[in-house]
Amino acid sequence: MSATPGKNHAPACSIQGVSRAFKLAGKPVQALDQVSAQVAHGAVTGLVGPDAAGKTTLMRLAVGLLLPDEGSISVLGVEVGQDPQRVQALVGYMPQRFGLYEDLTVKENLDLYADLRDLAPEDRPPRYAELLGMTGMEPFQDRLAGALSGGMKQKLGLACALVKPTEMLILDEPTVGVDPVSRRELWEIVYRLVESEGLSVLLSTSYLDEAERCQEVVLLHQGKVLGQGAPGEFSRRMRGKSFLVKSGQNNRRRLQSLLARGPGVVDSVIQGDGVRLVMDKAAPPDLSGLGDAMTGLQVREEEPRFEDGFLALMGGRRHESQEPELQLIQRGAEASKARDTVIEVEELTKRFGEFVAVDRISFQVKRGEVFGLLGANGAGKSTTFRMLCGLLPPSQGRLRVAGWDLRRAPARARASIGYMAQRFSLYGQLSVRDNLSFFASAYGLGGERRRRMIAWALDEFGLAEVAEAPSAELPLGFKQRLAMAAALMHGPEILFLDEPTSGVDPLARRDFWRRINALAEQKVTVLITTHHLEEAEYCDRMVVMDRGQILARGTPHEMKSRWVTPENPNPSMEDAFIALLEEHRAPKEAA
Amino acid sequence: MTPESHLKLRRFSWRRLKGLWRKEMLQVVRDPSSIAIAFVMPLILLLLFGYAVSLDAKDVPLALVVEEPSAVSAAFTAGFEASPYFESRRAATIQEAEEMMRLGQVEGIVWLKSDFDSKLFSGEQAPIAVITNGVDANTARIVEGYVQGAWQRWLEDYAQSQGRELALPVEVEERVWFNAEVRSRNFLVPGLIAVIMTLIGALLTAMVVAREWERGTMEALMVTPVTVREILLGKLVPYFILGMGGMALSVAMAVLFFEVPLRGSLWVLSGAAALFMFTALGMGLLISTLARNQFVAAQVAIITTFLPAFMLSGFIFNIGSMPEVVQFITRFIAARYFVSILQSVFLAGDVWSILWHNALALAVMGALFLLLVAKKTKKRLD
Numbered sequence A: 001m002s003a004t005p006g007k008n009h010a011p012a013c014s015i016q017g018v019s020r021a022f023k024l025a026g027k028p029v030q031a032l033d034q035v036s037a038q039v040a041h042g043a044v045t046g047l048v049g050p051d052a053a054g055k056t057t058l059m060r061l062a063v064g065l066l067l068p069d070e071g072s073i074s075v076l077g078v079e080v081g082q083d084p085q086r087v088q089a090l091v092g093y094m095p096q097r098f099g100l101y102e103d104l105t106v107k108e109n110l111d112l113y114a115d116l117r118d119l120a121p122e123d124r125p126p127r128y129a130e131l132l133g134m135t136g137m138e139p140f141q142d143r144l145a146g147a148l149s150g151g152m153k154q155k156l157g158l159a160c161a162l163v164k165p166t167e168m169l170i171l172d173e174p175t176v177g178v179d180p181v182s183r184r185e186l187w188e189i190v191y192r193l194v195e196s197e198g199l200s201v202l203l204s205t206s207y208l209d210e211a212e213r214c215q216e217v218v219l220l221h222q223g224k225v226l227g228q229g230a231p232g233e234f235s236r237r238m239r240g241k242s243f244l245v246k247s248g249q250n251n252r253r254r255l256q257s258l259l260a261r262g263p264g265v266v267d268s269v270i271q272g273d274g275v276r277l278v279m280d281k282a283a284p285p286d287l288s289g290l291g292d293a294m295t296g297l298q299v300r301e302e303e304p305r306f307e308d309g310f311l312a313l314m315g316g317r318r319h320e321s322q323e324p325e326l327q328l329i330q331r332g333a334e335a336s337k338a339r340d341t342v343i344e345v346e347e348l349t350k351r352f353g354e355f356v357a358v359d360r361i362s363f364q365v366k367r368g369e370v371f372g373l374l375g376a377n378g379a380g381k382s383t384t385f386r387m388l389c390g391l392l393p394p395s396q397g398r399l400r401v402a403g404w405d406l407r408r409a410p411a412r413a414r415a416s417i418g419y420m421a422q423r424f425s426l427y428g429q430l431s432v433r434d435n436l437s438f439f440a441s442a443y444g445l446g447g448e449r450r451r452r453m454i455a456w457a458l459d460e461f462g463l464a465e466v467a468e469a470p471s472a473e474l475p476l477g478f479k480q481r482l483a484m485a486a487a488l489m490h491g492p493e494i495l496f497l498d499e500p501t502s503g504v505d506p507l508a509r510r511d512f513w514r515r516i517n518a519l520a521e522q523k524v525t526v527l528i529t530t531h532h533l534e535e536a537e538y539c540d541r542m543v544v545m546d547r548g549q550i551l552a553r554g555t556p557h558e559m560k561s562r563w564v565t566p567e568n569p570n571p572s573m574e575d576a577f578i579a580l581l582e583e584h585r586a587p588k589e590a591a
Numbered sequence B: 001m002t003p004e005s006h007l008k009l010r011r012f013s014w015r016r017l018k019g020l021w022r023k024e025m026l027q028v029v030r031d032p033s034s035i036a037i038a039f040v041m042p043l044i045l046l047l048l049f050g051y052a053v054s055l056d057a058k059d060v061p062l063a064l065v066v067e068e069p070s071a072v073s074a075a076f077t078a079g080f081e082a083s084p085y086f087e088s089r090r091a092a093t094i095q096e097a098e099e100m101m102r103l104g105q106v107e108g109i110v111w112l113k114s115d116f117d118s119k120l121f122s123g124e125q126a127p128i129a130v131i132t133n134g135v136d137a138n139t140a141r142i143v144e145g146y147v148q149g150a151w152q153r154w155l156e157d158y159a160q161s162q163g164r165e166l167a168l169p170v171e172v173e174e175r176v177w178f179n180a181e182v183r184s185r186n187f188l189v190p191g192l193i194a195v196i197m198t199l200i201g202a203l204l205t206a207m208v209v210a211r212e213w214e215r216g217t218m219e220a221l222m223v224t225p226v227t228v229r230e231i232l233l234g235k236l237v238p239y240f241i242l243g244m245g246g247m248a249l250s251v252a253m254a255v256l257f258f259e260v261p262l263r264g265s266l267w268v269l270s271g272a273a274a275l276f277m278f279t280a281l282g283m284g285l286l287i288s289t290l291a292r293n294q295f296v297a298a299q300v301a302i303i304t305t306f307l308p309a310f311m312l313s314g315f316i317f318n319i320g321s322m323p324e325v326v327q328f329i330t331r332f333i334a335a336r337y338f339v340s341i342l343q344s345v346f347l348a349g350d351v352w353s354i355l356w357h358n359a360l361a362l363a364v365m366g367a368l369f370l371l372l373v374a375k376k377t378k379k380r381l382d
Helices: A055-062 A084-090 A106-116 A121-135 A150-161 A180-197 A231-236 A252-260 A306-313 A315-319 A381-388 A410-415 A432-442 A447-460 A476-487 A506-521 A533-538 A556-561 A573-590 B014-030 B032-052 B071-082 B094-102 B116-122 B137-161 B184-215 B217-222 B228-257 B266-290 B294-311 B324-330 B334-347 B352-376
Strands: A013-024 A027-039 A044-048 A070-075 A091-094 A168-171 A200-205 A216-221 A224-229 A242-247 A265-271 A274-279 A297-301 A341-352 A355-366 A370-375 A396-401 A417-420 A494-498 A525-530 A541-546 A549-554 B060-066 B086-091 B108-112 B128-132
Touching (some): A027 A216, A027 A224, A044 A055, A055 A070, A055 A200, A084 A091, A121 A150, A150 A168, A150 A180, A168 A180, A180 A200, A180 A573, A224 A231, A242 A252, A252 A265, A252 A274, A252 A506, A265 A306, A265 A506, A306 A506, A355 A381, A355 A541, A355 A549, A370 A381, A370 A533, A381 A396, A381 A494, A381 A525, A410 A417, A417 A476, A447 A476, A476 A494, A476 A506, A525 A533, A541 A573, A549 A556, A549 A573, B014 B032, B032 B184, B060 B071, B060 B094, B071 B086, B071 B108, B071 B116, B086 B094, B094 B128, B128 B137, B184 B217, B184 B228, B184 B266, B184 B294, B184 B334, B228 B352, B266 B334, B334 B352
Parallel strands (some): A044 A216, A091 A168, A370 A541, A417 A494, B060 B086, B060 B108
Antiparallel strands (some): A013 A027, A013 A070, A242 A274, A341 A355, A341 A396, A541 A549, B108 B128
């Protein structure tokens, strides 16, 4: 990257022994506990951690929006506690939802922040031109901020935070809810600023893959700093502990669940047609305990990743969450009409007035497959999903779910579907048990069967200890498990999951995928939308959508292998996704 | 190394304040909900109370039962038939009239029994019977009063025409001051202006601040060098102007459209309105320091400002006839003082003995609210 960051300068921000507690539902919660960290001058420092790690609290403390209970923070040589206004005049800050006025235009938003930051009128035109040029927003100056796409809002938020030239920029989760293309663009802009203006940047993210893009990382977990350093240092410690186990047969899911329980395995994820393992010691995994089922396995050492280091640092927790594999209660007599192909979509179209949200898409899903629907915001995934669940009538095309035509027998089709909506749709005031009981009766389960299913759900999803707690007070990972249990109460043969892992930390996400795998092993068909592209690796097959159309389809391996180049011999899912979108969009925009 | 870290910080900047004003103005213009609260809601409330809700009895359906028609009884009932207050219908028997009342076709029955003539001439008491429908107590009382009045007046006329002096226990001479036509509109509409301004001042302000919290713009705003004073002035001034606009619209409608007399001066009216506007804005901002989402802000604003202004300000319900405890509570309702000012400025003129102490009460309350707001508002999230 740029010249060695922060060698000749004092740190842009220095955090010393900061603690801060909040009251949540009457109970004190320690959001930050004795946090000390430095933000180097002229570099990008990432504040990385899962949800509820304390990232936002730390940023708010740094800009004087909160006062610490203990400790002190200085920003650009100013004590925040003593002169917050000065700090606020010196730094540019973008809060989580970008802080834009939606009923003001792009230009008016810039004007407002220029006024609030006392930027002289004569300095504005050149600065605006610079910022709008950099973010590619010149053509949209008179558009209302509310009418911008997520990615453009993010860029405008950034421009507003930078409207007065500053030395330090603080960005709170700037890439949440933004599609991968816009994410990549944001990173490019940030680095251009660091190089051209010598900016010091502190940004928070819960995407572990973004940590690798930072020059320096502060790892935060449950209010404590787990470590600070260059991202490479975190992965270097893991050298010799990461392995890829490949199997010739198509049984990577079974392989993963066997390997996960092996001795010394810290982490296991499906990657390509194999399983990636992180071991607690620098020694290859012991494959002798796998039995005869798995033969012809190849073990290869892998380049460690930042995520490996992160998981190893949180290592102790790993074993608690090692739960037994999910066992379904088998369905009763109602056998499915469908044989092998469970979902058939043919020329499906949905129009909202003039706007074509879904444009003649076709695909098929087989029994027991994990099928992914990928795409940027507004690609038409959710609309497709709603039609598949019978929540939205299609404008045209044919749709069969579990052998039932959704137009003729929507109720019967729905009985074989389990649906987990975005943000989980639970009843916050009801206890976990009451939620389960409600969903069971909503699906027509009564008496002995209902009691049995509730007991099963509490047991299989590790919810027994919180059975009587109101679901609103549960951590996100528990809510996700509860929502999934609720969707499975009636023993559906197809499970629809809409952005199920949004905002959930990496450990909870692994638990979640282990359960999905177990379901697929038991011949449940799973349809999933996600914007975590690395999760696409878990899917057997997927389609990538953009602007209502299917751009590509295939296995994860097929998706990536198209984009192998000499410079990038090992493209990630995200590389493939972005390349695909660029290829698809470029000719249209040029026209 | 960093010239900026030595930059002079201004504790007050016109540029920042003007930026906030411009933003607020653009939002008002573009957001239909604030226009609706400021201009459409007053219009609807005024039309509703000016036209639909009236406390006057007019065209009250009435059944007349005359068991033995005579010249005298015809003279009496003719008075009812000609009256604008009643719409009288004939019923042959009292049973028939009672049935009409049961069916809700009439609100009252005037019953002249067969001995009407003979009792009247012999000077015996109350030869007419009045039955009213107590379900709607208000209308019932009005009907009762009117019939009584009509009866008394008729008796006087009758006695005079007979050349006799009527022996009545008390001579009642009625005269209604300030509102000679007894149009309820004349006191409802001025009172309504107070309610409307409470709505604009408190509800609108509380909601727009809550909206900033909801959308995360407040957080972005606070991490600029803007000061608390500028943030507060940035909200106060635009909504003061908007509120006075709503006020002007309401006054214009009251005078030009509903023909409510404005006997006092416009200056006194504007001055009192400005004073009340600050109080209402203060309440709104105080609510906004507590409620950080629009739903809660609206609920709190309606329960703590709009409803009390509606029920306890004396705008519809006379404070003097409330239980003592409630009367005491009304002292803490700012709208009460403004209703009193409005009613006297509209119907009586600039009566300083009423004006000054009500204005003083408003000033004290307004100052108190704004002081609390300034104390409670911090550029921090906790």
